[in-house]
Amino acid sequence: MDRGGSVRNRPEWRTNRIGRECAPAGPDDESTTTNELLQRHLPKSGVVKGFNNVYSEHLLALTRPSGAADPTIRTERHSGRSAAIRGPRPPGTYSKIISRFHRQPPQEISEMINKYAGRCGTCGAQVEAGVGQAVNVDGRWNSYHHACVPIRVAPPVGRHAGWHDLPVVGFDLEGTLPEPTETRIISAALVHSDGTTQEWLTDPGVSIPADATARHGITDEMVRSGGQPAREALADLGTAVAKLIADGIPLVAFCAPYDVTALHTELARHGLPAIDWDRAVIIDPSVLHKEVEPRWYGSKQLGDLCRYYEVTLETAHEAASDARAAADLARSIAARHGRIARMRPDLLHQAQIGWYAEQSRDLQSYFDRQGRDETVSTQWPLETKPRD
Ligand SMILES: [Zn+2]
Known part of the structure; x- marks a missing residue:
């Protein structure tokens, strides 16, 4: 049956009053992902980043230098579904979307947008305040250009029985x-x-x-x-x-x-x-x-x-x-x-x-x-x- 393309997410449904979504102990409980914000504010948007941070044990599992973003992967969302897509991101799309955010800034993403200028944790170049992302890596906040945000990778599948x-x-x-x-x-x-x-x-x-x-x-x-x-x-x-x-x-x-x-x-x-x-x-x-x-x-x-x-x-x-x-x-x-x-x-x-x-x-x-x-x-x- 056709369930349509509306955005339906558990935080809105399950957190209200009671933390029902089983959310998370952590400073951004009930935070909304970039994906969700894009869908909320720009339902027609086609390009989003699906991953916002990474931890040291995962950095070790990356197939590229620590913290380096894979610029060939992006996440696209169509009709409420996401998929990792290989290929260049259409130029300018993401920054345009982000600037729309700033006109109606939702509080939930304060962790996502970098409030302060700083050196990019990946490329080392300056990231001006508000134009990149703040990402917590192992308890420490770093700024990143959007294209430089490290991709979060789960630990590899082991051979253990269980x-x-x-x-x-x-x-x-x-x-x-x-x-x-x-x-x-x-x-x-x-x-x-x-x-x-x-x-x-x-x-x-x-x-x-x-x-x-x-x-x-x-x-x-x-x-x-x-x-x-x-x-x-x-x-x-x-x-x-x-x-x-x-x-x-x-x-x-x-x-x-x-x-x-x-x-x-x-x-x-x-x-x-x-x-x-x-x-x-x-x-x-x-x-x-x-x-x-x-x-x-x-x-x-x-x-x-x-x-x-x-x-x-x-x-x-x-x-x-x-x-x-x-x-x-x-x-x-x-x-x-x-x-x-x-x-x-x-x-x-x-x-x-x-x-x-x-x-x-x-x-x-x-x-x-x-x-x-x-x-x-x-x-x-x-x-x-x-x-x-
Ligand atoms: Zn960078």
């Missing part, structure tokens, strides 16, 4: 609201390692808010005509998830607290049997990423991490695509980080509880320093306490 060689099941759902205890499930998917996909389209019995439709493309008409009644679909989904848990198969969910809490709440709402989440093995690539990349600056939505870890995301915010990408992302992170891959999945589940709590506390102290009245849940993967 759980990434075993079956896991990707799990994702889309709902009516960003709050998992209030949302009604509209679609859900389980994607198995052999490629088998189970999908549900459900009629929640309430109307779908316009911003939710804008995000995942599912309309009231679609669920009225093609969706299963909510209770019937949820019974089926709950049974399928419970069976995977009983079989000890890890479930991979990106920002798992949303999916797990929403399913848990919906089952209770409809009087359906509860899932024994204490026995579940959940793998959350968002939590893994923050654990292995604690210094990451910038957006870390599913699409951002898929680009970084070289995972295909077919249609963002479509449950089966997101579920498949989540599973691939978890495998790709494990393939690149032996210490993650070698953990027994049930112990990895336990470890993520602690990692998530720590990541959330960092995010909370960031919000507190900013004077923002937001409460971040520290519970993973099931939120049982209200946050406010």
Whole structure:
């Protein structure tokens, strides 16, 4: 089905009030990527940079001199999708777009544009204030010309064995609201390692808010005509998830607290049997990423991490695509980080509880320093306490 070309990103959807996008402990939480800003302000723009910083361990992995940009790669975005393109950037396009930014400067990108003049971290020539990018490399801010910004490269895939060689099941759902205890499930998917996909389209019995439709493309008409009644679909989904848990198969969910809490709440709402989440093995690539990349600056939505870890995301915010990408992302992170891959999945589940709590506390102290009245849940993967 055609989901159109509108820009739909998780920060707008998932951070509001609660840090729902599972964002990031770090000074630019809720920051908007250059890509997203370009799309927001100049929806027709064709050229963006997708990568804004790099860390020392990644510099070592670069196939060119440390920090040197590869001028033959750029990222183009068409109809809301990005692709790395080889070839020269059309002259002047990027600086023209940036100058448009300055007329309506969004605060979120203060880290992105260099506030101060300085020497370019790559070529050594002067970068005047406001015309380049400020990039944090290993805790230190450098200025770069736009063409000189280093490209962020994930650590190489290792040869170690681990759980990434075993079956896991990707799990994702889309709902009516960003709050998992209030949302009604509209679609859900389980994607198995052999490629088998189970999908549900459900009629929640309430109307779908316009911003939710804008995000995942599912309309009231679609669920009225093609969706299963909510209770019937949820019974089926709950049974399928419970069976995977009983079989000890890890479930991979990106920002798992949303999916797990929403399913848990919906089952209770409809009087359906509860899932024994204490026995579940959940793998959350968002939590893994923050654990292995604690210094990451910038957006870390599913699409951002898929680009970084070289995972295909077919249609963002479509449950089966997101579920498949989540599973691939978890495998790709494990393939690149032996210490993650070698953990027994049930112990990895336990470890993520602690990692998530720590990541959330960092995010909370960031919000507190900013004077923002937001409460971040520290519970993973099931939120049982209200946050406010
Ligand atoms: Zn330069």
